[in-house]
Every structure is written in structure tokens, then in C-alpha cells.
Amino acid sequence: MPAHPDFVASFGTALRGGDLPAGLVARHPDEVGRRFAVYRNNVAVSLSAALASRFPVIRQLVGEAFFAALARLHAEQDRPKSPVLAEWGAGFAAFLEGFPPLEAYPYLGDVARIEYARGRAFHAADVRPVDPRALRSADPERTRLVLHPSVTLLELAHPAVSIWARHQPGGAGLRIPAGPETALILRDAAFAVPVRPVSRAETVFLRAVLKGERLSQAVAAAQMVEEGYDPQPVLVSLMQAGAIVDATE
Numbered sequence: 001m002p003a004h005p006d007f008v009a010s011f012g013t014a015l016r017g018g019d020l021p022a023g024l025v026a027r028h029p030d031e032v033g034r035r036f037a038v039y040r041n042n043v044a045v046s047l048s049a050a051l052a053s054r055f056p057v058i059r060q061l062v063g064e065a066f067f068a069a070l071a072r073l074h075a076e077q078d079r080p081k082s083p084v085l086a087e088w089g090a091g092f093a094a095f096l097e098g099f100p101p102l103e104a105y106p107y108l109g110d111v112a113r114i115e116y117a118r119g120r121a122f123h124a125a126d127v128r129p130v131d132p133r134a135l136r137s138a139d140p141e142r143t144r145l146v147l148h149p150s151v152t153l154l155e156l157a158h159p160a161v162s163i164w165a166r167h168q169p170g171g172a173g174l175r176i177p178a179g180p181e182t183a184l185i186l187r188d189a190a191f192a193v194p195v196r197p198v199s200r201a202e203t204v205f206l207r208a209v210l211k212g213e214r215l216s217q218a219v220a221a222a223q224m225v226e227e228g229y230d231p232q233p234v235l236v237s238l239m240q241a242g243a244i245v246d247a248t249e
Contacts, residue, residue, distance in 0.1 A: 047075040050085040055092060055115045057167045058108060070099070086123055089116050110160035117152045117185045118193045124150035129189070129242035135235075138247050140215035146246035147238065150187035153198075153206050156180055161197040184234075188241035201226035202234050 048071035052059050059067040074095050080088040093116065096102055097109035127148055161181040166174045182203045184196045198206065201222040208218035215231075222229040238244050 047080070047085075048072055051075070051089065051092065054086075054089045054119055055112055057115060057164055058092075058096070058112055060167050061105075061108065061111070061163075062102075070096075086119060089119070092116065107158035107160055107163060110154075110156040110158045111164055113154055113156065114160055114164050114183055114185065114195055117154055117183070118195065121150035121152060121185050121187045121193050122191070124148070124187060127245045129239075130244050130246050132239060134247045135239065135244065138215070139249070140219065142249040143215050144212055144248050145209050145215065145244055146248065147210060148186060148243040148245050150185075150193075151210070151238075151243050152183075152185040153203065153210060154183040154185065155203065156183060161195055164195055186238075186241055186243045188243070194241075196237075198234070199226070201229040202231075205229070205231050205234065 048068055051071040051074065052067060062070065074092060078091045078095065082088070089112075093109040093112035096112055097106065102108055129148070130146075157180050159177050159179060159181045161183045162174060162176045164183075165171045166176065181197050182200075184198045184202075184206065185193065187193050204225050205218050205222035208221045209215075213221075219229065219231055222231065235244075
């Protein structure tokens with residue numbers, strides 16, 4: 001029997017179509033290959049199903065059959081590093097962008113980034129939202145907001161937020177604008193994970209907040225982009241979602 005690290009490495013190679021690892025035995029010699037082939041197929045099907053559940057819009061966009069083949073190919077190149085399959089998929093966007101048959105669909109990578117970020121947001125740690133009374137008395141010149149761990153700001157090269165939204169229930173008639181979009185993703189108090197497009201000024205404001213800058217600094221940065229920018233709508237939205245978890249001075 002080979003040493004454990006060598007056996008694990010050869011076992012992984014065999015799962016991707018390589019030679020069977022040494023040390024496998026069965027009552028009849030020809031059973032080893034047949035049984036391992038069943039196991040190999042089960043692993044491939046399970047990984048494909050995991051990707052399909054994590055990236056449902058990508059599956060819709062490319063079709064069931066193409067996605068199944070795509071998922072198997074990706075799984076061969078990028079195996080999960082953890083037994084928790086919910087953590088797998090970080091490299092799928094880059095894989096789509098580098099896959100020659102999808103060269104005419106460059107937005108797919110950004111749609112995949114949204115879907116992966118939604119999964120991470122859903123599984124983010126639980127943190128109690130801040131008491132709204134603390135915000136009412138906050139001094140913008142001194143206060144820094146802390147946002148929920150699920151909050152993600154994705155600056156995307158394509159209108160991927162609109163493409164994603166068009167493939168949600170009731171979204172079939174949505175117009176797809178030209179140009180890039182920025183996505184605000186979070187897990188709200190009802191454990192839904194909405195995806196909201198935000199303006200350039202909102203992006204600058206939220207990026208500054210996430211970096212830990214004071215509210216007055218974040219507003220000033222946003223007003224460099226949009227004169228008279230008012231952060232109240234996005235702050236109210238974050239507060240209603242339970243996504244503001246602290247207000248520090």
C-alpha cells in the first residue's frame with residue numbers, strides 16, 4: 001500500500017481520468033475498474049450538481065446540456081479544496097472568461113461573480129444589527145459605520161446586474177442597459193439575498209464606508225462624483241435590511 005499522501009494524490013488523479021491508484025482490491029480483479037468508474041461518475045455528477053445549484057442563471061444562459069459539460073470540465077481543472085461544497089466556485093467566473101467557446105459572451109463571468117457573491121452572502125456570519133437610535137444621534141464628522149459581513153460591492157465590466165435580474169421570476173421584460181454596472185449584494189433580515197444596482201456616487205460612498213472612513217468623508221467623496229449627493233436613501237435601505245451592525249466614533 002503506498003504512503004497516504006501518495007495514495008491521496010493518485011486517487012485524485014484517477015478521479016480525473018488517470019490510472020487507477022495502487023492498493024485498490026476487490027473479490028474479482030476486473031471489479032476494481034468497474035466500481036471505480038461508478039465512483040468517478042458519481043463524483044462528477046455531484047460536483048456538476050453543486051455548480052448548477054450555485055450558478056442557476058449561468059445554467060439558464062448556456063442551457064442544461066452545455067452547462068453539464070462545462071461543469072464537468074471545470075471540476076476536472078479546479079477541484080474543491082474543502083468538503084463544504086458551498087465554499088467552492090470562486091474560480092468559475094475566471095474559467096468562463098477563459099473558455100474559448102464562450103468568447104462571444106464576455107458578460108458570463110460577471111454574472112457568475114454575482115451568483116458566487118450571493119452564496120457567500122447567504123452563508124455569512126450572523127451579526128446583530130445596530131440599534132437605530134444610535135444612528136439618529138450619530139455625528140457624521142466622527143461616525144464610522146460597520147456593515148454586515150454579507151455586504152459585498154461588485155464593480156462589474158458588464159450590465160450583469162440587469163442580466164441576472166432578467167432571469168429572476170417576473171424579470172423577463174426588464175431592459176438590459178449598455179455599459180458596466182455595480183452590484184450591492186447583502187443578506188437581509190428575512191434571509192433573502194437581493195442584488196441591487198447602485199449608481200457611481202453610491203458606489204464611491206459605499207466603498208468609503210466599507211474602508212472604514214467617517215460618514216462625512218464618504219459623503220464628500222461621493223459628492224465629487226455627483227454634486228449634492230444624498231446618502232439617506234442607501235442608508236435607509238441598509239438599515240431596513242439589518243445590514244448596519246455598528247456605528248463607532
